[in-house]
Ligand code: SF4
């Protein structure tokens with residue numbers, strides 16, 4: 147490198163540094179040029195489709211477990227038991243937002259749309275336990291015990307009702323048998339056998355299309371012979 151080139155490099159370095167410092171000085175003194183937000187005093191409003199912390203409106207959650215199955219990092223856990231009305235009852239529903247990567251797959255999969263992203267994003271903590279969001283605030287064991295009791299009560303009621311219905315049926319059946327006996331009970335719709343045979347003109351039996359009396363059959367056979 148010659149002396150000429152050496153001096154040209156020094157001049158270029160001085161000029162480019164001066165250009166850079168001019169831009170820096172402009173941002174430093176002109177408030178309109180500021181691009182740094184003074185967080186946390188100033189907070190930027192997230193955009194409409196921002197995927198922040200998840201929220202589950204558990205009143206609409208059907209415990210279908212679609213969100214649990216679709217989550218690629220297993221950060222949703224739920225427990226549910228079947229209630230007396232055959233519907234599932236949530237005992238617990240937790241989301242570990244420390245593990246969540248905010249992909250939104252669970253929200254897409256939720257059939258009732260009760261799982262949504264909020265605009266929340268501030269949850270700095272030194273305790274990982276605080277990063278687990280609990281959406282059911284009652285003790286799961288208490289919920290399960292309460293539901294089990296309701297189920298047992300409903301089953302006892304159903305058994306009682308079935309027993310009462312059976313007893314009523316048993317009390318009803320002798321009357322039915324009596325009324326169906328031919329020509330016996332008052333109001334019977336089935337006439338006595340001789341009366342029926344006479345009515346259809348078949349002395350051989352109650353069924354006109356059935357076998358004929360032996361004498362009549364013999365007569366008919368001799369005629370044919
Ligand atoms: S946003 Fe993604 S990672 Fe987070 S809970 Fe839903 S499916 Fe899992």
Ligand code: SF4
Nearest residue numbers: 207208210211213256
């Ligand atoms: S997918 Fe929706 S309805 Fe099903 S368990 Fe998850 S939050 Fe509840």
